[in-house]
Amino acid sequence: MEKKMTVRAAAAQIAPDLTSREKTLARVLETIAEAAAKGAEIIVFPETFVPWYPYFSFVLPPVLSGREHLRLYEEAVTVPSAATDAVAAAAREHGVVVALGVNERDHGSLYNTQLLFDADGRLILKRRKITPTYHERMIWGQGDASGLTVVDSSIGRLGALACWEHYNPLARYALMAQHEEIHIAQFPGSMVGPIFAEQMEVTIRHHALESGCFVVNATGWLTEEQINSITPDQGLQKALRGGCMTAIISPEGKHLAPPITEGEGILIADLDMSLITKRKRMMDSVGHYARPELLHLVMDGRATQPMVGSAHSFEANTGTKSDGQYDVSADRDADQRVAVLRSQAR
Template structure:
């Protein structure tokens, strides 16, 4: 069975939830018209990656932080509902990156939405990276799950989760077949060896080789106009180099199946895949099958969903249930 998958390379409407939601729906419709059955969006696509975390000292970030909170969606909010309806209307599976607002906290989340509009998975980035930890909370093991879909076993991770060996192995152990690697914009810190596109594409390709899965790499871009959202002393931040789009799709053997041609241009990258290709790739090396050594290595994962408090039920007590010694003779309190 042939499946058409799509990686998004696009610019959000920076820090504007309503406008980026509308753009998301347009992209879903365009991808569906192009035959896509699965559409993958970048990390924190809604409402855009928080570049200000890297561009400003913390005291100067406060206006951005307030605006970012105000434009971050709730998983059960109207923006995700509208995107879910677009997925249903176009009969496509959508992997959406979002800055998820949960009361007073934000999380770098991903939502897998089925072609019927149902929420198949909601996960949070296990460990935000470096400066991200000043804005975002951590996820828990419940988000390290591969879900069964009509297209196959589908999973997703954000950005530098692809540098964490045990996180990756947890996904491999669930026999993932299609993986979404969601990245931010590579138009910032482009020359830094570990933060640039070259290293990030290397670990994305390594994920395909190690897992024997198809890997969809989705990325944001930033234009000259978008860079003006992040002015420092009246000029765009010096960390912004522009462009930064490197959407691509890798096969389970590590081969580049499709890629964007221009890192400065918005595009949707398509690839027609056959899940049967995974069998051939894994016949050479399957790290959670014939190429594993469970007699030598032991590995366990706590996938419990965590909560900061366990609250019991609220019980009410009527006056007639109070001890008799605190009741007046006439039965009143």
């Protein structure tokens, strides 16, 4: 595939529908079409945008959160499903890469999941936030390092992190070491106040500078009516305003368009991919500016599983023999591979 020299990127700051997955999904599909009509080749949506970010868990005590938590279960997205098929079809129809945050339901658990669809509609990445933050730990399970993967797409190499994962330097370094070219960042927005937006801006601009890549960041928006529906307490409502910083950042740490900090809108900017080499010529954190013989990252990228050894397990994944006996050599071999990677890094 010929390398693209210019990519038109879009980041959507829009409000979900807090009553229905299908209504929020309709907003997503409309926004994909609108961005594509403006020439966008990639569009990024906010964190867990479908069906909605669990704002209730930030302002309600756990004892009062049960009803909303159960409702989130009912409206959450399974992968694959009709909801993901609809997004895939829109990506394929409009020829645009789509980065969508969803609440993913996997049987009895919810996860903060980032989905990347290529321009042909293929799902090329599904990753789960490795550590939910603060109130989120009451809502979502933990992901694993199998999702810390940079993937090739029609527009370049893409990596993704959600919200305060950007404060985990090793998670960021894992993507940097895989040479991401466009980094997808997603935050909830409409939370905490102006300081959240200020911190977010510092964080995404720093990642762009340190990794030498573009960052496309999307945050969500809540209307006053929606804020009132989450809590009537005016004191608590203050925690559901501000904190929006939908932005597109160059490898030189510059805004490529004025960020959206209030209201709804689609931010669009053209990415000059030659700026990646321009930045890395001066400072390549995983190349000529690295000292791997002194400092290096060892990552266990295996997907975690709650059980091994069942007669019905997949042999290729778990090492289970056809007679139902677990073959410990499978785990031993995997551990040896990690050890080899560690020794090679040294």
